[in-house]
Amino acid sequence: MNKDWIRSTCRDLQLYYNPKVGNKLRMDTSTNALGANPAGQRELMECTKLNVGQYPNTYGDNLRDELAKLYGMSSNNFVVGNGSDEALDIIMKTLVEPGETVLTAHPAYVLHSFFVKINAGRTVTVDLDDDFQLDVDKINSTPGKLVLLCTPNNPTANTFRKDDLKAVIEGADRPVVVDEAYGEYTGDSFLPLVNKYDNLIVTRTFSKAYGLAGMRIGYMAAGLEMAEALQKVKIPYSLNVIGERVAIAALRDREFLDRSVRVVNEERPFLSKGLSDLGFQVFPSEANYILFRPDLPSDVLTAKLSEKGVLVRDFGKVRRLENCIRTTIGTREMNTVLLDKMREVLRECR
């Protein structure tokens, strides 16, 4: 095939993380350790009666109405779609001209730069400091069309200081995207500020604390003018009729959400201590995952855990995360399995 047929910005892409999962215990994707959202799962069964011969509502209006109720805002503040990844893609398509730069932090969510690249933008990264906090002055003095940051940050697991994020939002006349994929675990959000700051866009997801990763549902909120501009770019019908129904059921089930957050808060100290007792460096976490640095090669530990049936995510080749691994915070049972398997690997390797 002639390589010139492929758009130049898409020629050197790598395929995304795609492990052989089988029956392995997944602690590599920072999803909900309690499993699928029960209310969502029940609604899914009801959906067998739906007439799927018709298109869904063009813009997922029922879900937007439900989100508006939850946040006490207008439905027109919200854009819903196929995972918050779609929201990030829409943002790039709407705001970034080919060749323009997007500022992201380093290290941060791998797909941030992917969405910039596939939309013909260029990523410029500003390094986080030694505590993985924002370098506000550097960000505000670096040119770029928009700023994209996630808090809690993935994979470092810390949140950014609220005042720092505010200083970035207020610091330059350009859009700032705050990716809150793990926001439910912090109990805090920039989302209610979108009517105050017309340059703020906040993305959120049903994939993590809501326990619906397989359904692919996400949303973003912005001021009314910005939200309308984003809505016009979104592929109509990208949220399917089942996804919308299931998301609404999950939004109404606050008990599962609260329990999911509680379990993470209860298990975080147990898993952190377990990892540091093994002699690993453990970074502070405010999310449902932990970043740690083992004292054996991260790729060896990851591969051996996989052989023993547990998947974790190796970030060891990423600059600033040398030899680091990220694991989801599981239930006590999952965390115990993970730590036991790690002990086995250490006995074999040390």
Ligand SMILES: Cc1ncc(COP(=O)(O)O)c(C=O)c1O
């Ligand atoms: C920081 C961050 N943002 C966005 C996403 C995308 O989530 P989804 O497309 O499942 O909503 C993820 C998924 O891992 C993430 O870690």
